[in-house]
């Protein structure tokens with residue numbers, strides 16, 4: 001398959017792994033931001049090709065995983081609201097809130113529907129003017145333009161029965177929060193290629209300089225990921241800390257100007273709660289004043305919903321790269337994809353799901369981990 005096979009090429013992969021080995025003279029910890037990259041690393045065993053000195057740390061780039069419990073509870077409250085249809089992507093359906101998940105809300109009579117696009121929800125609102133349709137708008141900068149488009153289309157169609165529950169998150173403030181934490185052990189980042197396809201990478205330049213940390217824009221296939229690691233290692237070894245684009249076939253420096261303009265017309269930065277990470281200033285997207293009548297939280301009197309995160313699930317530490325899934329006592333026992341205790345075990349991009357799928361039979365290592373370092 002063009003644009004896939006050549007980036008899974010065994011010879012190219014081996015060549016890059018050797019180059020990383022030659023370039024590495026001391027330990028480096030590199031965080032891949034995106035859960036899609038984590039899954040590719042596990043699926044293709046890329047971490048096993050690296051020299052001992054290179055540690056890959058899995059980052060918070062799974063939008064389902066970082067959606068806070070309180071926001072799931074708000075979605076469940078909306079789904080149970082008389083006359084409301086709550087539309088969501090499939091991944092969100094089984095993410096535990098503080099009491100139940102969206103599938104549970106549906107079983108109790110809530111109208112919860114799975115959609116593939118926010119425009120499906122707009123279409124539903126047009127077809128059912130007697131119902132209030134709410135779209136659960138989660139995701140990083142990659143999905144925000146489509147959600148902005150849905151809001152604009154709803155207004156163009158004159159729909160007063162469509163709104164969104166915005167739970168968008170932005171990558172650069174999260175990277176800064178990770179780098180600013182006292183226990184941070186990240187020496188370099190692989191930035192998420194699809195986010196940069198939309199946003200470009202100029203936002204990362206001040207971060208790389210301020211924290212003296214290399215940031216390499218990286219894709220999702222084995223050759224892409226190893227190329228990103230090689231660029232990062234070369235910077236670390238030579239004492240440089242800049243932004244490099246190792247995903248040129250998709251990413252331009254300025255990103256996609258049309259998508260950015262759409263996003264910036266409808267949304268503005270806002271404080272955002274992250275599961276396990278707490279509130280990060282400027283790390284979310286709220287509807288601008290001109291579009292606020294599409295804000296589900298304003299349209300419905302949800303009251304003051306508060307929620308506690310599970311005390312058993314250590315997803316907060318996993319999302320910060322402080323622990324690995326195998327270090328969670330519930331991993332593979334009380335927490336499985338069939339019976340998840342936390343979002344990282346549910347999501348197709350979650351780190352716990354990746355380890356469960358590709359590493360759960362790995363021999364336990366010294367220190368008790370059932371996963372590779």
Ligand code: SF4
Pocket residue numbers: 312313314315318325328329330331332335336340341342343344345346352
């Ligand atoms: S294994 Fe389950 S309980 Fe443990 S951190 Fe992952 S999602 Fe949470």
